[in-house]
Amino acid sequence: MRFIHTADxxxxxxxxxxxLTEDQRQLLLGEFLPLVKESNVEAxxxxxxxYDRGVPPVEAVDLFNEVLTxxxxxxxxxxxxxxxxxxxxxxxxGSQLFxxxxxxxxxxxxxxxxxxxxxxxxxxxxxxxxxxxxxASVSNVFPKEDEAAPRMxxxxxxxxxxxxxxxxxxxxxRSVAVAHAFLAGGQESDSERPLAVGGSGNVPPAVFAGYxxxxxxxxxxxxxxxxxxxxxxxxLMKYSFNEAQTDKSVSIVELDGAGEVQLEQVxxxxxxxxxxxxxxxxxxxxxxxxxxxSQDYLEIELTDQRRILGVQDQLREKFPNFMHVSWAxxxxxxxxRPVTYHGRTAQSQxxxxxxxxFYEQMTGRALAAEEQAVLASCLKEIQQEARExx
Ligand SMILES: [Mn+2]
Numbered sequence: 001m002r003f004i005h006t007a008d009x010x011x012x013x014x015x016x017x018x019x020l021t022e023d024q025r026q027l028l029l030g031e032f033l034p035l036v037k038e039s040n041v042e043a044x045x046x047x048x049x050x051y052d053r054g055v056p057p058v059e060a061v062d063l064f065n066e067v068l069t070x071x072x073x074x075x076x077x078x079x080x081x082x083x084x085x086x087x088x089x090x091x092x093x094g095s096q097l098f099x100x101x102x103x104x105x106x107x108x109x110x111x112x113x114x115x116x117x118x119x120x121x122x123x124x125x126x127x128x129x130x131x132x133x134x135x136a137s138v139s140n141v142f143p144k145e146d147e148a149a150p151r152m153x154x155x156x157x158x159x160x161x162x163x164x165x166x167x168x169x170x171x172x173x174r175s176v177a178v179a180h181a182f183l184a185g186g187q188e189s190d191s192e193r194p195l196a197v198g199g200s201g202n203v204p205p206a207v208f209a210g211y212x213x214x215x216x217x218x219x220x221x222x223x224x225x226x227x228x229x230x231x232x233x234x235x236l237m238k239y240s241f242n243e244a245q246t247d248k249s250v251s252i253v254e255l256d257g258a259g260e261v262q263l264e265q266v267x268x269x270x271x272x273x274x275x276x277x278x279x280x281x282x283x284x285x286x287x288x289x290x291x292x293x294s295q296d297y298l299e300i301e302l303t304d305q306r307r308i309l310g311v312q313d314q315l316r317e318k319f320p321n322f323m324h325v326s327w328a329x330x331x332x333x334x335x336x337r338p339v340t341y342h343g344r345t346a347q348s349q350x351x352x353x354x355x356x357x358f359y360e361q362m363t364g365r366a367l368a369a370e371e372q373a374v375l376a377s378c379l380k381e382i383q384q385e386a387r388e389x390x
Contacts, residue, residue, distance in 0.1 A: 001120040004036060005251040007047035007180075007217030008235035010085065010191075012060030014052070015239060015297070016323035021059045024236065027270045028067050032236075032250070035266060036076055039252055043118060044076055047217030047233065048083025048132055048180030050091060068103060077102040077118060082131040083180040083217050084193060091131075106131045109141050113165040115175070122257030123174075128165050128211075130179040132218075133157060154181075158203045166210050174259045177211040180218050183225045186232065190240035191220050205230045212259040221246050222265065229261050238274035241299045241324070272296050272321060278328065280304055281311055285318060298322040303329040310364040351379050 009028075013020045036044060051060055071078050080103075082091040092107020099105075104116040106129035115126035138157040142164075152160065158181060169175055182192075183205050205226030208214040214230040220243060222234030233251045238244060247267050254262040277284065277291060278301040284291045298319050302311070307330060315322055352375055356367050367375065 001043070001118065001125045001174075001255040002039070002041045003043035003045055003253050003255075004039065004041050005045050005047065005213075005215040005231065005233045005253050006032075006236065007215070007233045008049040008083065008220055009046065009064075010049055010052040010235060010237075010239060011063055012052045012056040013237075013239055018297070018321070018323070019057070019059070020237065021057065021063060023270050023272060024060075025063050027236065027268060028063065029070075031268060033067070033070055033074070035250070036071065037074055039266070041252065042077060042120065043127075044071055044078050045127070045176075045178055045215045046078070046080035047178050047215045048081045049085045049217055049235075050080060050083070051086055053085060054087035054090065072101050072103060075102075077104070079104045079116060079127055079129060079178060081105070081129050081178055081180060081217075082107045084132045086132070088131055104129065109133045109137050109161070111141055113161070113168050115165075115169060117170075117173075120255075124170065125255060126169050126173045126175045128169070128175065128177050130158075130161065130165070130177065130181075132180040133161060153202065155202045155204060155207075159207050162207050174255060175211050176253075176255070177208050177214040179208075179214065179216055181216065182218055183216065183230070186219045186225050187221055187223060189220045190242040191235070191238075192218060212255055213253055213261050215251075215253070222249050222251070228263060231263070236268065237270050241274060241276055244274050244276050244299075275299070276301065278303060281308055285314060291318075293318045295319075295321055299324045299326070301326050301328040305329045307361060309360075312364060352376060355379075 009024065011021065011024055013024070050064060068078060080091075082088040086107070088108040090107070092105055095105040095107065104127070109131055113128065115128045117124045117126050119125070135152040135154060135157040138152060138161055142160070162177070181203050183203050185205065208230050212229065216225070216230065216232045219232045220235040220239060222232060224231045231251060234246075234248050235243075237248060238246075248270075249265040249267045252264040252266060254264075256262070273296045275296050276299045279287075279291065281302050281304050284300065284302070296319070298321070300315060300319070300322055302308075302325060304327070307327060311325060315325065352372070355375060356372070360366050
């Protein structure tokens with residue numbers, strides 16, 4: 001059995017004010033679908049976070065519809081689950097109908113843990129689909145007799161459901177688990193939404209020990225956890241600047257007749273990369289060698305020791321899709337120099353003055369009179385609320 005493992009597409013993602021759906025469309029239609037065809041796989045597994053949010057934009061739904069349809073036309077089976085960003089019920093839409101076309105979906109966790117069984121030349125392979133599950137949904141689906149029992153931890157909830165699922169697998173059958181969870185030892189990036197306050201990266205990889213391969217979603221950097229066959233494919237694209245160093249890929253999984261797994265990572269190439277550049281403003285603007293003009297999504301770290309007004313417009317000409325400027329040199333120098341504005345330090349300024357100064361630094365222009373009026377009324381409201389709550 002040869003299949004592609006991917007996850008965390010986050011269709012409809014909004015990144016620093018830009019809708020990424022068009023980038024996602026070009027990547028999926030222009031690179032992913034041809035890859036599916038060339039790599040001769042029998043199935044595509046998407047391990048959750050299909051969409052970026054429970055109610056995704058229409059363009060994102062259209063895109064997923066188009067990709068699914070093309071995969072079915074290419075006679076490839078598709079298996080997908082809901083992640084923590086998805087609405088479980090909406091992801092589950094049409095699941096019984098879709099199964100007739102070879103598209104297998106688990107949106108909500110149900111007591112029915114029967115696997116999807118696909119056949120290859122060596123016999124059956126059981127795919128067990130575990131949509132995103134938190135302790136509350138597990139206790140809802142499998143109520144305990146003892147109501148007074150303490151609430152399960154994430155780890156206990158996963159162990160409970162997976163042990164149960166193992167029992168319904170045909171004996172001796174090769175098996176693949178598909179899940180959306182945070183496993184102990186996994187490395188986070190800046191673009192996952194935490195599963196729970198205080199973190200819940202405590203599901204031990206060993207709960208998946210019985211499976212020949214575990215296709216995981218949730219963590220956005222590609223990585224194995226515990227052993228090579230328990231794996232996060234990583235997200236479709238870079239969704240935060242701290243992922244800039246790691247290129248995205250999908251995993252091609254080859255499961256032989258004995259259940260042994262061969263893995264191959266195939267890199268993805270979106271039309272615009274997410275990158276960080278760092279340097280002095282004048283260099284970044286003029287040095288074509290070190291800083292070539294680019295359409296990429298950039299975070300620009302300026303090392304200048306003095307703030308320069310109006311950098312945004314000039315940077316925009318060379319880097320039309322840059323997203324963020326930070327003043328790295330300023331914070332280093334600011335340690336021993338109090339920030340002043342019209343000759344006064346921050347401590348001696350009013351909130352309105354401080355905000356006006358911040359606004360000017362960010363946009364390069366001062367607040368207009370009517371903007372100052374709006375600001376004043378907001379501040380008044382905030383101060384009033386603060387007084388009432390005291
Ligand atoms: Mn995700």
